[in-house]
Amino acid sequence: MPDDAPSHDIDQLIDDLIAREGGYSNHPADRGGPTRYGITEAVARAHGYTGPMALLPRDEAAAIYRRLYWLRPRYDQVARRSPKIAAELFDTGVNMGPGVATTFLQRALSALNRQAKDFPDLVPDGRVGPATLGALDKFLALRGPGGVTVLMRALEALQGERYLRLAEKRPANEAFLYGWLANRIGQAD
Structure with missing residues (x-):
């Protein structure tokens, strides 16, 4: 790897992202609707989560981030x-x-x-x-x-x-x- 920055490991990137995104939100101006840890309800449902968005487990959100936003692209x-x-x-x-x-x-x-x-x-x-x-x-x-x-x-x-x-x-x-x-x-x- 080029020595352009400290090595970014995906687990740390996800931890930092979840910290920025925060917990549950349902802002009326947000077209994405209810979110938890930055994961929209539509994305959670598309990946098999069926429970209330306010209870989306952190490890489920992390798995979605890894799969959809790191590995797939x-x-x-x-x-x-x-x-x-x-x-x-x-x-x-x-x-x-x-x-x-x-x-x-x-x-x-x-x-x-x-x-x-x-x-x-x-x-x-x-x-x-x-x-x-x-x-x-x-x-x-x-x-x-x-x-x-x-x-x-x-x-x-x-x-x-x-x-x-x-x-x-x-x-x-x-x-x-x-x-x-x-x-x-x-x-x-």
Whole structure:
């Protein structure tokens, strides 16, 4: 693994995330409805939980985070290259969906490839596959530790812009904007 940050282990990332997300919530402006540990009722039900959301066990939430937001989007593969980038994708993916987080990575890498001189542009399809991993490998090899910092800034800029757009598009989201910007941007630092 590149030495770009302290190693982020998924158990610690999940613990930190659950601490930020808190316990049970049912905010009237939240389209996701009732949540516990940041897991929406729809996600919990889709993964077999049938009890009341207020009683969703922490270990069930952790298993959902690991399966849906770490392994399925292949952020474990990104972590082998850059634990810091993987941690950022994980956190963004939990809040916005892994497809959105991965699209941010693909867009940023394509914009940083010096007009395809370093590696081909990526199709922003929201999936971590061989092309995305290959581009990340080449980018990190060319840019080193400083490249991780720049890539993190690009990912966070895209994330922040999306939060602002969500609040502008749906005024009820303004209830969450301050918290999103305060608690979601820069969590992998």
